[in-house]
Amino acid sequence: MGQKDVVDKLFEVFEPFLKDMGYELLDVELTSDMGRQILRVTIYKTEGITFDDCIAVDKALDPILEELDPIPGSYNLEVSSPGLERTLKRDKEFEIFSGRECRVNLYAPVDGKRSFEGILVGLDRSADEESVVIRDEDGDIALPRHNVSKVQLVYKDQPW
Template sequence: MANKKGNNTAGMVWEIAEPIAKDLGLQLWDVRYVKEGAQWYLRVIIDKEDGVGIDDCEKMSRALDAPLDEKEIGQNQYILEVSSPGIERELVREEHFDQFIGADVMVKMIRPIEGIGKEFKGKLKSADKQTVTITDHSDENEITINKKDTVYIKLDDFDF
């Protein structure tokens, strides 16, 4: 998860990419700078109300090229990937949680919760900086969990 105000690589890219996305009619969903194997990837994830297409990704990628080169982002060579958050978009930023209060979500925990397990589905009831409260679909009980104890919290866009 990127930190908008931090001076880490993802945070610096966020500062560059957010106004570009707005100019293109897009929402910047997330920025991730990750190492996979020997290769570094700079992933810029964009969204818009009626969905992101390949043309949107291409426009964003082209618009980012020069500013990223100019700022010499990252200490390593990287592959730039621009994509949509997908159907089961992962909620990572506070504004994502705020935007989707009341939505169905899928949760995967790092460690199982007694009586529930590692994975469950529910309705996002509330969220703050550290925790989320979810109404469990299986028994309608409310579960409050620490975000740091999750592998992911994603929108559940499929019917049960």
């Protein structure tokens, strides 16, 4: 089984299990660092993710991973929150993080710009082509998804 197949299978197994625990599964990655394999699981819940949440999920996933044994050799399991400046990857993240400040980078310029910042409205599937919609001081901007190279949350320090 290839790496993508392993990741897809684990996502499929983990997602309903973690939903029952009260978490949204955002991502499963299999990567390596200095020759050591790392299985990275990113979770989310509205109230935020604590260290205790990460420990609970780690302990809950361990027996599943033992049973499935999907990764040859040894690896480290890392469970984490999405982070303040997460790059959005899956469609459901556009819904989860709607209302948050973001930056959208494009492959080709639109109105002479390759980068836009604003409040994430979400995905618009109503037109012929799917768009990422953000709102800035001038209103809503629909950017064709096929032209979007990256959508990243932007942390703005609050003056409180």
